[in-house]
Amino acid sequence: MIFDGHSDLLYDVTRRRLRGECRVLEQWHLDRLRRGGVEGLVLSLWTSTANGETFWEETPWADPADAAGRTGQMLACARAELAECGAVRLVRTAAQAEVARAQGLLYAFLGVEGMAAIGEDPAGVDRYADAGARMGMLTWNEENQLAAGAGASPGQGLTDLGCQAVRRMEQRGMLVDVSHLSDGSFADVIRLAHGPVIASHSNCRALCDVRRNLTDDQLRAIRDTGGVVGVNAFHGFVHRDPERQTAEMLARHAAHMADVMGVEHVACGFDFCHFMGPGNAYHDAAAIREILGLRPIREFDLWLEKMGMSRRERELVARENFLRVLA
Numbered sequence: 001m002i003f004d005g006h007s008d009l010l011y012d013v014t015r016r017r018l019r020g021e022c023r024v025l026e027q028w029h030l031d032r033l034r035r036g037g038v039e040g041l042v043l044s045l046w047t048s049t050a051n052g053e054t055f056w057e058e059t060p061w062a063d064p065a066d067a068a069g070r071t072g073q074m075l076a077c078a079r080a081e082l083a084e085c086g087a088v089r090l091v092r093t094a095a096q097a098e099v100a101r102a103q104g105l106l107y108a109f110l111g112v113e114g115m116a117a118i119g120e121d122p123a124g125v126d127r128y129a130d131a132g133a134r135m136g137m138l139t140w141n142e143e144n145q146l147a148a149g150a151g152a153s154p155g156q157g158l159t160d161l162g163c164q165a166v167r168r169m170e171q172r173g174m175l176v177d178v179s180h181l182s183d184g185s186f187a188d189v190i191r192l193a194h195g196p197v198i199a200s201h202s203n204c205r206a207l208c209d210v211r212r213n214l215t216d217d218q219l220r221a222i223r224d225t226g227g228v229v230g231v232n233a234f235h236g237f238v239h240r241d242p243e244r245q246t247a248e249m250l251a252r253h254a255a256h257m258a259d260v261m262g263v264e265h266v267a268c269g270f271d272f273c274h275f276m277g278p279g280n281a282y283h284d285a286a287a288i289r290e291i292l293g294l295r296p297i298r299e300f301d302l303w304l305e306k307m308g309m310s311r312r313e314r315e316l317v318a319r320e321n322f323l324r325v326l327a
Contacts, residue, residue, distance in 0.1 A: 002297050003097075003319040004041040005230040006111070006179070006201035006269035011046055014077040025085045033106060036297050039319065040097055040106060042200065042269075043078065045133070046113035047071050048140040067117040075131055078110075092132055094323040109326060111177065111200065112136035115165065116144045122164035129172035134326055135198060136169060137177045138162055138185070141212075148182040150211040157184040158192075166192045175325060178202075178222070179212070179232075179269070186218060196227040196325045201269030203237045203253045204260075212237055216260050223261040228321045230269020231257070233300075251303035254317060263313045267322040270297075 013024045021027075033041070047056070047070035056070055082090050089100040091107045100107035110133045118124025128136055138144070138158070141151035146165050148156035158166070166189060169176055178186050179199045189197060199222060205213040214222075214229065222229055231254045232238075235245040238253065257266045304314050 001039040002037050002268055003322050004038050004270050005267055005322045006271050007041040008044055008046050010043045010074055010078050013081045014074045017077045023084050030087055039101055042109045042111045044111045044113040045074050047074055048114050071117040094327045109134050114140035122168050125165055125168040129174055135175040135177045137180050140180050147185040149180050152182050154182050155184045156182050158188040170194055190221045193225050197222055197225040198227045199229040201230050201232040201271040203232050204256045207253055208237055208239050219260045223265045228265050228267040228325055229257055230267040233270040247299035248303045251300055255307050263316055266317045
């Protein structure tokens, strides 16, 4: 069974609910999650408008430039959806996740993918924490008032406000997630951190040299905080050659992480995007071909076994490592 440390399903929930649908998880996603062996996941609040989609611009309720408005609407949709869906329980701790699992429920943590909505007030972090968020990224790929993302200048670090936000996140029990940060902002987070830092959905730059992936030195820095890195199934972060964007190659990323950090710091953050519509930059070949089959995650696990990981090590990667840092 798998704990997926990064899912954008709230994006689809919000899009569909704003068009009048309900019970989105039950109708469109739960069966696939169960067939894939997913027992729990992190539902991310991802409200950037720089993502190739248009549904925010088509929504009449708010200015599409209003990050706080978009975030509030996604939270409202999430609450309404989870109130309708008795098969999924929102949790805040690993202990609560285990209770839900024992009761046959899929458990979900709340995360944040980009914090532009807090504006100029670091206390805005409290609004996420009060809503139940256990992890958060300061930015998506863009540069905002807190930090520089992977699409911005690589050397750009955190702003003063971003440093205050990191401290506030730690005070409120939120893990700082560096998956979308520039190298400079990553280094600042590591310098400030007093506890585990995570990269919820990133791969190894040594195997696929793109900004969204992590260098071996960055992997070791996360290890030294006690954190974890979740391997990402998005094709462009697995390999530059489309013929090598496979479950085997994704397993090689996990094996490389284990060699560099130790297997205790490797996790899953698949970032599946199959539900995003045609025309979205992430839609075409949105996830590895082999992983999108009826047994999506089994292929990844089989390759880990072929590469020499024991059953116990695979259990750590599949669920236990990520749950450890969410205790």
